Amino acid sequence: MNRKLLFIGLDGTTFDLLDPLMREIGLPNLEKVISNGARASLETTIPPITPTAWVSLVTGKNPGKHGILEFLLRRSGSMHDLPVNQALRDSPAIWDILSQLEKKVIVTNMPVTYPPAPVNGLMVSDFLTPKGKRDFTYPSDLLKEIESKFGPYRLYITEVYAPGNIDKVLDQLFDELEYKTKVTEYLMENYPWDFYANHIWSTDRCQHELWHIWDETHPLSSRQEVTKHRDRVMQFWKAMDEAVGRMVNKAGRDSLVMMASDHGFGPIHKFLCFNIWLLEQGLLVLKESAMTQFKRLLFSLGFTPEFGYRMSMRLGLAKIRLAAGVTNRSQLFKIINKLMLSLQDVDWSKTVAYSKGNYGQIFINLKGREPEGSVSPGVEYERTCNMLVDKLKAIIDPNTKEKLIGQIWRREEIYTGPHVESAPDISFLPQDMRYKPMGTLDLTSNRFITDVYGNSGDHRMNGLYIAKGPNIKSGIRLSKAQIIDVAPTMLYLMGYSIPEDMDGEVLTEMIDESYLKANPIGSTQALETQKIEADFSEEDSEEVSARLKSLGYL
Secondary structure, X not given: OOOOEEEEEXXXXXXHXXXXXXXXXXXXXXXXXXXXXXXXXXXXXOOOOHHHHHHHHHHOOOHHHHOOOOOXXXXXXXXXXXXXXXXXXXXXXXXHXXXXXXXXXXXXXXXXXXXXXXXXXEEEXXXXXXXXXXXXXXXXXXXXXHHHHHOOOOOOOOOOOOOOOHHHHHHHHHHHHHHHHHXXXXXXXXXXXXXXXXXXXXXXXHHHHHHHHHOOOOOOOOHHHXXXXXXXXXXXXXXXXXXXXXXXXXXXXXXXXXXXXXXXXXXXXXXXXXXXXXXXXXXXXXXXXXXXXXXXXXXXXXXXXXXXXXXXXXXXXXXXXXXXXXXXXXXXXXXXXXXXXXXXXXXXXXXXXXXXXXOOOEEEOEEOXXXXXXXXXXXXXXXXXXXXXXXXXXXXXXXXXXXXXXXXXXXXXXXXXXXXXXXXOEEEEEOOOOEEEOOOOOOOOOOOEXXXXXXXXXXXXXXXXXXXXXXXXXXXXXXXXXHHHHHHHHHHHOOOOEEOOOOOOOOHHHEOHHHHHHOOOOEEOOOOXXXXXXXXXXXXXXXXXXXXXXXXXX
């Protein structure tokens, strides 16, 4: 069997958005693929964030095995973080497996592919590439070839929402989508491939920045902005659909086509600062020094990062979070942490727990793991975790009088593998996902719950999965699909056995019974992870971290 497979990553897309759009404006290319194939709501990872989810999708494994648990990974024995990169991924991706099977692969823009790995084909890295780097293609001369035909590579999206800046946001989204679609068409036409994986990022950025333009119930929605910009936002989704159609046509009628997203999307109305909650509970304790107490006084009076950002929005300066230059922003974040309360002001000898991450994940200040741990492993650790779970369950939303927190997990309940020890001790999701735990800075506000500002949309647990092609049933909706199921399903439909260490399962519900009967699902030995070197300087780490904060990812 020599079945080609085109995979399109539609970052952040969900049927919660696309189904209404298909009814309102029509997305004929997506509708055609769906009607001729299968669709499913795709359950994503905990937390539902870009690097963790995409790496789980391409490896078929849970984060405890592949090790990509967040945008920033904690350095052992330190409170400092390291931005994720491909060298830190502790599992082979599907393109690594296919390369070893001597299949030709092309990978473009997929998250966590910097630095690019040697593959049996081509690779173009993603937006996590440090700015200024020119080594983000494999082979290295591929970049020169692409830029000679299409101009400077559109590696980054930099425009963000601010009043009066919506057209610039949309200009860049249209440009980035068209540029990368042209590159994809060129590579599909001019290089041999059995497997092509391409990532579309602009679908994610559009929803982060402009959700309130089509959702008129959003607290940030403005009648004036909706009237002026909604039609053009709809045109972007039409352009996305046209790009999908162009790629599917290039793949050819006999190819397998799959699309998936790393997570879903929806509105956010409130931010939650869990370090403030821990401070209120007496579980995070500040130093008694004069400087920290002075900063605490200013903080209580409203001298907070939230206040600074809201003021910049009113003055039309919020766009400087991307326009000021990453080096300057990195220095700005350092200054903010010096002038305002941060984890640098914590008395770790008295602190039990702290929050770090996109969804309010909580870490115990554990002896032997944290540099200044205060909680002993064993009985005290277990007692502390149980106490925190009970406290989280007891939080009441002051607006609805309902419980604020929904599902809560200890790390062993959702992760397995060698990297479990690096995971948050406690993870959870709000009962209402319109409430977003905020992790841009250590202490963003002097209140636990604040009204939203900046981004109006954020992640949900339900992404999407679409598949069509030989041996896939037409017009079927799957009852269940997880993000870790995508890689083994790809391998199976391409005619290969599944590595025994993959956690996902083949989505047999969508596959013709005759094919399943003639091709029993086989298992094969796990493959070793290809080791690559990442030349990440301290400046590179700070640059990527600052850019992720500016985009609202941290």
